[in-house]
Amino acid sequence: LSPTEIKALSFLGTSKSSHCPKLPGGFTLKRKDSGKAFGRIVQCSAQQPPPAWPGRAFPEPGRKTWDGPKPISVVGSTGSIGTQTLDIVAENPDKFRVVALAAGSNVTLLADQVKQFKPQLVAVRNESLISELKEALADVEQKPEIIPGEQGVIEVARHPDAVTVVTGIVGCAGLKPTVAAIKAGKDIALANKETLIAGGPFVLPLAHKHNIKILPADSEHSAIFQCIQGLPEGALRRIILTASGGAFRDWPVERLKEAKVADALKHPNWSMGKKITVDSATLFNK
Incomplete structure (x- = not known):
């Protein structure tokens, strides 16, 4: 109480x-x-509070090391997180500018993003689509450097001009770019949960070693981060993650054993990639 x-x-x-x-x-x-x-x-009568979270939630003073709009790289630029990030950049050109973009296979959307944001570097994880991307950018006067494959994604993450890297890539594929960005001294806007689930014991000490900030940038962990801002030490006792409703929210338990992939992909509220949509339906993302 x-x-x-x-x-x-x-x-x-x-x-x-x-x-x-x-x-x-x-x-x-x-x-x-x-x-x-x-x-x-x-x-x-008065009672002793239950054991509290021993950490701290005070925001640290910012470190500004650039002039003009903040330079960022976006890993996973054509996904849900990436497109929302770029929407914010487009609405705030005085605050942000894009220096590098990395995508998986949606070269059509990536080409449109290149034309709009004019990054210096672009990466496509699917190496077989490089020719298609170059063709889509044939009419662009200032063409960006294009690096294919996983190495290209890593180069985007550690671009020398970027101050912050938004990691919106899905799955454990986001681990290597995040590590590369940390080693290069980039702050991380983390939307890739797998980086901490799979690599947390390695990633967090590495971020501390390089004095890097990891800012939660997606759904649950961002909501938690915002809730604890300004709280005194020891104020947090527990965290409850709510579920807004996936594809199986209204299903009776006995029906779940008959669920198909197609059923899991029918999210009632959001349009997302297949993996995150299935993870939402099964509550794995929680």
Whole structure:
């Protein structure tokens, strides 16, 4: 219960006040009749709060090492996170500029992004699509450097002019670019959860070693980050992740054993890539 000083708790139903558990430290809930129709008032003395999160949530002062709009690289620029990031850049040209983009296989959208944001470097993970990308950029006057494959993605992540790298690539494929960016001294706007799930014990000490900030940039972990800003040390006791509703939200449990991939891909609220849509339906992303 919070805060630690509690004078009274009101219950609309009398059945809810029928159980008065003993609390740690010798504190006990005491019940008395109020004489009112809505139920009873439960009174208790001060109690010790449960064990709290020992970390800190104070935002650190920013480090500005550039002039003009902040230069960023976007890894996974054609995905859900990447396109939303570029929408923000387009709306705030005085605050951000794109120096490098990396995509998986959607070269049509990547070409459009190159024409709009004019990056210095572009990477396509699928090496067989390089010719198609070059053809799509044939009419561009200032053509970017193009590097194919995984190495190209890594070069985008550690581009010398980038201050922050947005990692929106799906799966463990985001681990190597993130590590490369950290070693190159880039702050990370992290939307790739797998980087911390699969490589957290390695990535976090590495970020600390290089004095790098990792900023949560996607859904659940960004929401948690925003909630704890400004809280004093030890203020956080627990975190509850809610589910807004995937494809199986309204399914009865007994029907889940018959679920098909096509069913999982029918997300009612968001249009995303196949993997993240399935992960949403199965709650794996939580």
